[in-house]
Amino acid sequence: MKDSGRRVGGGGSSSPCAACKLLRRRCSQDCVFAPYFPAEEPHKFANVHKVFGASNVNKMLQELPELHRGDAVSSMVYEANARVRDPVYGCVGTISSLQQQIDVLQTQLALAQAEVVRLRLRLSASSI
Incomplete structure (x- = not known):
């Protein structure tokens, strides 16, 4: 898993992951999106959100064991980018x-x- 660049631990401000930033919400330490959608790569989540919706992505990730989530995110990113290029x-x-x-x-x-x-x-x- 990639480091999301967020500060881990209590207190202080932290940089939200790309998903929380786009959704304009506070990024918690247990954010399901943070390991897969780092703040430095906002385009990844933007396309995934546009095609699948944040709620659906959240549900899919929650239902998967952690060891399969990275592959699932890679697949979602690939499909979302393909859908943006060719919507049909x-x-x-x-x-x-x-x-x-x-x-x-x-x-x-x-x-x-x-x-x-x-x-x-x-x-x-x-x-x-």
């Missing part, structure tokens, strides 16, 4: 595009392999 398809559009590229490249590979076989046959036939 999000990640599915990216996956579809990549799948089409794979299909084209597999076809090209099969054609190249067939050409190699054809050239080998021609070479072996001419050496007989």
Whole structure:
């Protein structure tokens, strides 16, 4: 987990995490967002909040064991950024595009392999 840059311990003022700053609330020591949305990266939470909503993100994180929360946040950030770029398809559009590229490249590979076989046959036939 990344350090959120907040001062831990009692008393004194602390810098709120990106989520609490955007939501304009006090960031407590047990803030579920702080380890994953540091103050230095406000854009991460902004997109996640825009796509999923703070309440839903909070619920999702609360329901997960701590060891899986980092991966969940990474997935939410990736999906939120994809949704901001492509509001209709999000990640599915990216996956579809990549799948089409794979299909084209597999076809090209099969054609190249067939050409190699054809050239080998021609070479072996001419050496007989």
